[in-house]
Structures are given as structure tokens and as C-alpha cells.
Amino acid sequence: MEINKENITDWLKSLQDNICKALELEDGFAKFKEENWTRNEGGGGRSRVIENGKVIEKGGVMFSAVSGKIPAFLLKEHEHSITSSSLGSIEEELFFATGISIVIHPQSPLVPIIHMNIRYFEMSNGTKWLGGGIDLTPHYIVDEDARFFHEQLKAVCDKHHNSYYPKFKNWADDYFYINHRHETRGIGGIFFDRLNENEELNFAQNFAFWQDVGETFASTYTTLMNKNKSKLFTPEQKQWQLLRRGRYVEFNLVYDKGTKFGLETNGRIESILMSLPTNASWLYDFKTTEGSEEQNTLNKLKKGINWV
Amino acid sequence: MEINKENITDWLKSLQDNICKALELEDGFAKFKEENWTRNEGGGGRSRVIENGKVIEKGGVMFSAVSGKIPAFLLKEHEHSITSSSLGSIEEELFFATGISIVIHPQSPLVPIIHMNIRYFEMSNGTKWLGGGIDLTPHYIVDEDARFFHEQLKAVCDKHHNSYYPKFKNWADDYFYINHRHETRGIGGIFFDRLNENEELNFAQNFAFWQDVGETFASTYTTLMNKNKSKLFTPEQKQWQLLRRGRYVEFNLVYDKGTKFGLETNGRIESILMSLPTNASWLYDFKTTEGSEEQNTLNKLKKGINWV
Numbered sequence: 001m002e003i004n005k006e007n008i009t010d011w012l013k014s015l016q017d018n019i020c021k022a023l024e025l026e027d028g029f030a031k032f033k034e035e036n037w038t039r040n041e042g043g044g045g046r047s048r049v050i051e052n053g054k055v056i057e058k059g060g061v062m063f064s065a066v067s068g069k070i071p072a073f074l075l076k077e078h079e080h081s082i083t084s085s086s087l088g089s090i091e092e093e094l095f096f097a098t099g100i101s102i103v104i105h106p107q108s109p110l111v112p113i114i115h116m117n118i119r120y121f122e123m124s125n126g127t128k129w130l131g132g133g134i135d136l137t138p139h140y141i142v143d144e145d146a147r148f149f150h151e152q153l154k155a156v157c158d159k160h161h162n163s164y165y166p167k168f169k170n171w172a173d174d175y176f177y178i179n180h181r182h183e184t185r186g187i188g189g190i191f192f193d194r195l196n197e198n199e200e201l202n203f204a205q206n207f208a209f210w211q212d213v214g215e216t217f218a219s220t221y222t223t224l225m226n227k228n229k230s231k232l233f234t235p236e237q238k239q240w241q242l243l244r245r246g247r248y249v250e251f252n253l254v255y256d257k258g259t260k261f262g263l264e265t266n267g268r269i270e271s272i273l274m275s276l277p278t279n280a281s282w283l284y285d286f287k288t289t290e291g292s293e294e295q296n297t298l299n300k301l302k303k304g305i306n307w308v
Numbered sequence: 309m310e311i312n313k314e315n316i317t318d319w320l321k322s323l324q325d326n327i328c329k330a331l332e333l334e335d336g337f338a339k340f341k342e343e344n345w346t347r348n349e350g351g352g353g354r355s356r357v358i359e360n361g362k363v364i365e366k367g368g369v370m371f372s373a374v375s376g377k378i379p380a381f382l383l384k385e386h387e388h389s390i391t392s393s394s395l396g397s398i399e400e401e402l403f404f405a406t407g408i409s410i411v412i413h414p415q416s417p418l419v420p421i422i423h424m425n426i427r428y429f430e431m432s433n434g435t436k437w438l439g440g441g442i443d444l445t446p447h448y449i450v451d452e453d454a455r456f457f458h459e460q461l462k463a464v465c466d467k468h469h470n471s472y473y474p475k476f477k478n479w480a481d482d483y484f485y486i487n488h489r490h491e492t493r494g495i496g497g498i499f500f501d502r503l504n505e506n507e508e509l510n511f512a513q514n515f516a517f518w519q520d521v522g523e524t525f526a527s528t529y530t531t532l533m534n535k536n537k538s539k540l541f542t543p544e545q546k547q548w549q550l551l552r553r554g555r556y557v558e559f560n561l562v563y564d565k566g567t568k569f570g571l572e573t574n575g576r577i578e579s580i581l582m583s584l585p586t587n588a589s590w591l592y593d594f595k596t597t598e599g600s601e602e603q604n605t606l607n608k609l610k611k612g613i614n615w616v
Contacts, residue, residue, distance in 0.1 A: 035593075049592045058592065180571040180580075246584070253561035254571065263488040263562065270593045272488075276554070278591065282584040284357045284366065285343075 003207055005096055008120050009065050012100050013046065015214050016063045019102065020048050022218035023061070026225045029054035032061065037268055042068035043096075047271050051278075055111060055229045059104035060274035067096040070123065071265055094124040099131075100214065101258065103275040104221065109241030110231045112138035112145070113186070113248060114221050115275070117258060118214045128203075130210045131193040134217065135176045136224075137186030137248060139241045141297045143307075145224055146187045150307035152220045153190050153213075160209040161200040165308075168192045173303040178251050183301040185251045240294050242281035249280050311515050313404055316428050317373050320408050321354065323522050324371045327410065328356050330526035331369070334533045337362035340369065345576055350376035351404075355579050359586075363537045365415045368582035373406035378431065379573055402432040407439075408522065409566065411583040412529065417549030418536045420446035420453070421494070421556060422529050423583070425566060426522045436511075438518045439501040442525065443484045444532075445494030445556060447549045449605045451615075453532055454495045458615035460528045461498050461521075468517040469508040473616075476500045481611040486559050491609040493559045548602050550589035557588050 020032045030053030038044035045064030050056050070093050099119030106113065115135055122128035136149045150169070157165035168190035176185040190213070195206045252259050252275050262272035288294040328340045338361030346352035353372030358364050378401050407427030414421065423443055430436035444457045458477070465473035476498035484493040498521070503514045560567050560583050570580035596602040 051592060058590075060592070180574075180577055242587070249557060249588075250561060250581075253558060266488075269488055273558075273590060274592055276590040279550070279587060279589050280557075281587050282366075282581060283586065284359060284368070284582055285578040 003204060005065075005098070005122070009098055011211065012063055012065075012098060012118075012214075016046065016048065016061055016100055019100075019218045020050075020061050022222050023050065023056065023059065023104070026222040026229075027053040027055045030056060037271070039066050039068075039268075042066060045268070045271065047268075047274070049274060053107070055106055055108070055225050057105050057107045058274075058278045060102065060271070062101045062271050062274060063099075064101075064271070065096070065098035067094065069093075070095045095121065096123075097121045101275075102217065105245065105277040106225070106229075108229060108231065109139040109233050109237040109244075110228045111225055112136050112228075113245075113277075114217075114224075116214075116217050118210060120210075128196060129193070130195040130206055132210060132213050133172060133175065133189065133191035134213060135172055135186060135189035135191070137244070138297070139244045140237070140293055141187060141300045142228075145227070146300075146307045149187065149189065149220060149224070152216055154308050156212045156216045157190065157209070159212065160205065163200055164192075164209065165190070170304075176251070177303065178247060178255070180254070181247065181250070183247070183298070184303055185248065185301075187300070187305070187307065188303075239281070242279055243283065243286060245277040245280035246282045249276055252276065311512060313373075313406070313430070317406055319519065320371055320373075320406060320426075320522075324354065324356065324369055324408055327369050327408075327526045328358075330530050331358065331364065331367065331412070334530040334537075335361040335363045338364060345579070347374050347376075347576075350374060353576065353579065355576075355582070357582060361415070363414055363416070363419060363533050365413050366582075366586045367412035368410065368579070370409045370579050370582060371407075372409075372579070373404070375402065375404040377401075378403045403429065404431075405429045409583075410525065413553065413585040414533070414537075416537060416539070417447040417541050417545040417552075418539045419533055420444050420536075421553075421585075422525075422532075424522075424525050426518060428518075436504060437501070438503040438514055440518060440521050441480060441483065441497065441499035442521060443480055443494055443497035443499070445552070446605070447552045448545070448601055449495060449608045453535070454608075454615045457495065457497065457528060457532065460524055462616050464517070464520045464524045465498065467520065468513065471508055472500075472517065473498070478612075484559070485611065486555060486563065488562070489555065489558070491555065491606070492611055493556065493609075495608070495613070495615065496611075547589070550587055551591065551594060553585040553588040554590045557584055560584065 024031055027050070030050050032048040032050045035047045036044065037047065043066035045062060048061045050059045097119065099117060102116045104114050116133070118132040120130055134153065138145065154165040157168060169188065172188040172191035173184060175191045176188055178185060195210065197203045197206065201209065259272055259275065288298055332339055335358070338358050340356040340358045343355045344352065345355065351372070351374035353370060356369045358367045405427065407425060410422070410424045412422050424441070426440040428438055442461065446453065462473040465476060477496065480496040480499035481492060483499045484496055486493060503518065505511045505514065509517065567580055567583065596606055
């Protein structure tokens with residue numbers, strides 16, 4: 001396929017369709033509700049939200065494609081890449097950004113939370129790049145599942161370049177980190193940004209990698225849903241899930257760049273904060289019991305664990 | 309009383325005692341648990357937390373007095389006031405900061421959330437100031453209660469200078485604002501910072517005002533607890549409370565300066581995030597019913613309402 005705005009947009013929308021279908025099938029009860037919205041400054045999106053399912057308590061698979069004049073703060077943030085490719089007429093530049101963002105909060109504490117985002121950005125001066133990330137946040141870390149998850153991501157990376165998995169896995173460890181808790185959000189995954197052409201691959205090859213990341217989501221997550229959705233859990237495990245969701249809220253509101261970007265640019269709040277769970281909890285100075293499953297999970301919320 | 313570090317600290321600790329006693333009495337069931345902590349870089353605090361009361365679900369009355377070398381980011385933030393009073397030797401300056409922070413989350417959606425913070429800051433170069441804020445976040449705004457709350461604050465302000473209530477009330481409207489929701493957090497209150505001597509009052513007079521703000525807390529809030537604590541509420545009202553608490557979490561994690569300061573300076577996390585409720589909720593694109601009590605409350609979450 002030719003790589004242009006229209007084709008990328010079409011491909012993302014069909015990916016959104018496929019992911020929603022796969023999640024509905026695995027949930028077996030709830031259906032996504034769709035909302036189309038437009039942005040005053042240009043573009044819009046197609047939000048798909050699922051709530052009160054058998055497996056999924058709340059989840060969103062959000063597509064957007066926005067465009068317009070480059071906001072001032074974006075110019076500042078991307079100063080380096082912009083000034084290296086065009087000088088003088090920056091204020092006149094237009095941007096186009098499209099992508100899919102997914103967060104799924106399951107009902108059961110034994111099914112992990114998942115997040116994926118893939119995004120494409122271009123400017124009228126020709127600058128363009130790809131970004132993405134996918135990470136898993138189990139309420140209880142199960143080594144076998146963590147290994148499976150990272151194996152899937154490693155396979156996608158290795159297909160394109162063998163430097164990608166170690167590089168993007170470390171990037172995810174650093175990105176999905178709750179600094180004030182000295183904890184990773186979950187078991188990480190991969191994260192990458194500003195991918196155009198690099199020493200490893202040209203743009204078209206990176207684009208193929210980026211597409212494969214998007215396409216691995218549905219099978220990877222539905223496998224984990226399927227494996228764990230029917231397991232029985234206790235009220236104590238449910239309470240622990242609510243506390244871990246509290247941490248998820250902390251990460252998203254304090255650190256997540258996509259969320260900050262959305263809040264600062266007067267984005268569509270309900271789409272941005274779709275990532276927050278139906279219920280979350282904070283208990284003062286909660287301590288896990290030594291040797292418990294909860295303590296075991298906390299011990300593994302660290303950077304640099306090699307799951308594969 | 310002479311105004312020095314020791315006396316201010318003693319006064320704050322006895323205020324903490326009095327407030328805790330008054331809250332326990334009005335709650336009628338739960339007791340505060342105390343924890344003393346020290347800060348590696350200097351100073352420490354006395355945390356008092358109450359949980360699972362009859363009226364209070366979770367609340368903290370936290371005293372701290374910390375000192376040491378001025379952190380770099382603080383120098384940057386306070387650049388103006390620092391460079392105007394001392395040039396050259398800033399890196400060598402020591403600071404001392406003490407205060408009380410309170411957040412009370414009640415069990416009942418018909419009892420409002422309250423927050424107060426009063427703080428004193430000084431540097432070894434002689435710079436010093438007072439700051440504070442008190443604001444009320446009713447899950448359901450009751451005009452009579454909102455008027456009562458603002459009347460108490462106005463009385464405290466007017467006793468010292470008649471410019472203070474309008475000035476500090478507007479400051480609170482601006483400060484306790486959830487920008488991305490286009491909503492105030494609640495019905496506001498008063499907020500002030502960097503109070504030393506000004507055109508209205510000298511430092512000792514401002515200090516007396518500051519003490520009066522602290523002393524008005526207990527009677528003002530226990531009056532509102534007492535008036536509303538026995539009222540019956542519905543499951544729908546409880547659900548609305550959880551959604552409003554979600555907004556409270558959003559404000560504290562995204563905007564609150566005290567929280568940001570704490571998270572960025574490796575502060576005592578459990579003390580800082582004591583402000584978060586036991587449970588909070590987010591529903592996708594929740595809409596209130598036209599003409600409902602919930603809609604009535606939303607309509608009043610605006611800046612510039614004159615309650616008195």
C-alpha cells in the first residue's frame with residue numbers, strides 16, 4: 001500500500017473495526033458504542049467504548065485524525081526536529097496526526113489491564129514520524145502470562161529488526177514508570193516515538209513494523225482474556241484490583257504524555273479520560289503481607305526484568 | 309506571642325490537636341491514628357489520619373515542619389522574591405517550611421468534602437511569607453450551606469481587612485478550578501499566598517489573620533457535618549458522590565500545587581496522597597438529567613458566584 005494520510009487513516013479505521021470485533025467476541029456479552037466527533041480546528045474521531053461486559057468492565061478503542069495549524073506548545077516541544085527541516089515559516093506549518101488509543105479495564109482482578117497506542121504525525125514541511133506503545137498491567141503478575149506477552153512483542157520486533165525489542169522494551173520500562181511510587185505501572189511492553197528512517201530501517205520498513213504492532217494487539221490480549229476470564233477470585237483480590245487501578249489513575253493523570261497533551265489542548269475530555277477505570281481506590285498507607293501474591297506482584301513492578 | 313519558627317510550630321501542633329478532637333467528637337466513632345515521620349534532608353511531620361468513621365470515610369490532618377537547603381526547583385519558582393532580597397548567595401540559603409494540610413472525605417454524599425492548608429515559609433536570608441486556603445466541595449450544592457461557609461470566611465477576613473475576602477475569594481475561584489472540565493472543584497472559599505507585609509497589613513497583622521483562618525476550620529466544618537450527617541441518601545446519590553470524587557482526584561493529581569510539589573520532591577507519598585478518596589469512579593460520558601439536583605450542582609460549579 002502507498003503510504004499517505006488517506007491510506008493510513010483507512011488502515012487505522014479497519015484495524016479499529018477488527019480489534020473491536022475480536023474484543024466483543026471474547027467478551028461474549030457487551031457491544032461497543034460508537035460516537036463520531038469533530039474538532040473545531042480540524043479533523044475528528046471515531047470513539048468506540050464498551051462498558052459492563054462479562055469480561056470487560058470499561059474499555060475504549062479510540063480512533064482520531066486531527067489536523068490544522070500547529071499549536072504553539074507543539075512547536076516548542078518539537079523544536080529540534082522542526083528547525084532542522086524548515087526555518088522561518090514554522091508558524092505557517094500545518095500538521096496532521098492520526099492514531100488509535102486503547103485501554104481495557106477488565107472486571108476480574110485476574111485479567112490484566114492493557115493499553116496500546118499507535119500514532120502517525122506529519123507536517124506540511126514534510127516532517128513525519130511514527131510512534132507507538134503497548135504495555136500490560138496485570139493486577140497480579142503471572143510469570144507465564146508476562147512471558148507470553150513479551151514473546152509476542154519480541155516476535156513482532158524481531159521480524160523487522162533484532163535491535164528493536166531490547167531498545168523499545170527499555171523505552172517502555174522508562175516510560176511506564178510511576179516515579180513517586182518507585183514502581184513500574186505493570187510489566188511494560190514496548191514504546192517508541194519519532195520513528196522515520198533510522199540506522200536500522202527506512203520509513204516504509206518502519207511503517208510495516210508499526211502496522212504489525214497494531215495487528216498483534218487483538219490476538220495477544222484476547223489470549224490473555226480467554227486464559228484468565230473464568231477463574232474465580234476473592235473479595236480481597238477485588239480490593240487489590242481497585243488499589244492497582246488507583247495507581248493506573250496516578251500514572252495517567254500525572255505522567256502520561258498523551259493525557260497531558262489532551263488536557264492542555266482542550267481535547268475531547270471523555271475520549272482522553274476513557275482510560276480511567278469505573279472504580280478505583282486509595283487506602284492510607286496500605287501494606288501488603290509478606291509472602292503474599294500481592295507482595296510478589298509489587299516485587300516485580302521494577303524496570304529491567306527480562307521476561308523473554 | 310512572638311512570631312518565630314518555634315512558636316509557629318507549637319501553635320500549629322496545638323491547632324492540629326484541637327481540630328482532630330473536634331472532628332472525632334462530631335464523627336462520634338472513629339479516632340485519628342498518628343504517625344511521626346522524619347525527612348532525610350531535615351525536619352519531619354506528624355500525620356493524623358482517620359478512616360471508616362460514622363461520618364468521615366477518610367480524612368487527614370497533617371502537620372509538617374521541614375527544613376534544609378533550598379531545592380533547585382524552588383529557587384526557580386521563587387526567583388523573583390529571592391533575587392529581590394538577596395543576590396549571589398542563593399545556593400547557600402536554607403529554608404524552613406511548616407504547615408497543616410487537611411482533606412476530609414465524608415461517607416455521605418450529603419456532607420461536603422473540605423480542604424484546608426495553612427503554611428509558613430522562611431529563608432535564612434530573612435525572606436518569609438504566609439499562605440493558606442480553605443475550600444468546600446459539596447457533592448450536592450445547597451445554597452444555604454454555601455452561604456454559611458462563605459459567611460464564616462468573610463467574617464474572618466473582614467475582622468482583619470475588608471479587601472481580603474473579595475481578593476482571596478477570587479483567588480480561590482481561580483485556584484480551585486478544573487480547567488479541562490471547565491468546572492470549579494466546588495464552591496471555592498479563600499486562597500492566599502506570599503503574604504508578608506502589604507498595603508493593607510503588616511506581617512504581625514497578617515499573621516493574626518492567618519491564625520484566625522486556621523481556627524475557623526473546626527467550627528465551620530463540624531457545623532456542616534452536624535447539619536447533614538443524619539440525612540438519608542439514595543444509591544444514585546452515592547454514585548454521584550463517587551463521580552464527584554473522581555473530579556477531586558483529577559484536580560489533585562493534575563493541578564494542585566502542593567501535590568505536584570510533594571511528588572516532585574520525593575515527599576512522603578502517603579501523606580501527600582492522603583487527599584485522595586477511598587473510592588472514586590469514572591463513567592464514560594456521564595450525563596446528568598435536565599432539572600435534576602445533579603444538574604443544579606453542575607450549574608453552580610462556576611467562578612464568580614457571590615455566595616454572601
